[in-house]
Amino acid sequence: MQNGHMEARVPFLPSPHFNQRPEGVRINLIVLHAISLPPGTFDFSIVRDFFQGTLDTTVHRELSTLAGLRVSAHFLVHRDGSIYQFVRCRDRAWHAGMSCWQGVENCNDYSIGIEIMGDEQVPFTSAQYREVARLCRCLMQCYPDITKERIVGHQHVAPGRKWDPGRQWDWQRFKRSLCRVRRLDLVFMT
Numbered sequence: 001m002q003n004g005h006m007e008a009r010v011p012f013l014p015s016p017h018f019n020q021r022p023e024g025v026r027i028n029l030i031v032l033h034a035i036s037l038p039p040g041t042f043d044f045s046i047v048r049d050f051f052q053g054t055l056d057t058t059v060h061r062e063l064s065t066l067a068g069l070r071v072s073a074h075f076l077v078h079r080d081g082s083i084y085q086f087v088r089c090r091d092r093a094w095h096a097g098m099s100c101w102q103g104v105e106n107c108n109d110y111s112i113g114i115e116i117m118g119d120e121q122v123p124f125t126s127a128q129y130r131e132v133a134r135l136c137r138c139l140m141q142c143y144p145d146i147t148k149e150r151i152v153g154h155q156h157v158a159p160g161r162k163w164d165p166g167r168q169w170d171w172q173r174f175k176r177s178l179c180r181v182r183r184l185d186l187v188f189m190t
């Protein structure tokens with residue numbers, strides 16, 4: 001504690017699912033996603049193990065389609081708003097797949113991926129709007145090329161192929177949350 005102020009350190013749970021960004025690339029986009037594993041379930045340990053490459057896909061029948069898949073995101077925001085990091089921002093996480101934003105392909109090269117625990121059936125939580133906004137503002141402070149207009153959904157960079165974060169994610173509400181963020185004190189792995 002210093003001056004009654006404590007930094008909020010984001011827990012780092014390293015994923016092996018990443019590689020290097022192309023030489024000289026500038027991080028200038030955030031891609032928001034929704035995830036629920038198995039579908040309809042908001043189980044942190046399953047998503048964590050999936051991103052860390054340790055998920056036992058034989059435990060749930062619905063998880064068998066995930067066997068051998070190697071994906072990750074830089075961050076995950078759980079239902080209660082808690083934030084976890086899996087890949088350092090300087091590294092390329094594997095979240096967007098085949099994608100394109102404003103004519104520039106392969107969004108993984110130049111974006112930060114944030115997974116929000118949720119699906120298309122259940123509204124996201126207030127804590128998620130608040131904490132995703134806080135995380136985005138902290139990232140914008142660190143990477144000034146990320147403007148408010150450059151926070152997009154997976155559905156926008158991979159239309160027709162991906163639906164998330166989908167119809168439950170209220171973009172107007174999120175933009176209001178972005179304006180309300182006061183504490184830009186998250187500490188994460190750059």
Ligand SMILES: [Zn+2]
Nearest residue numbers: 033034154164
């Ligand atoms: Zn996605």
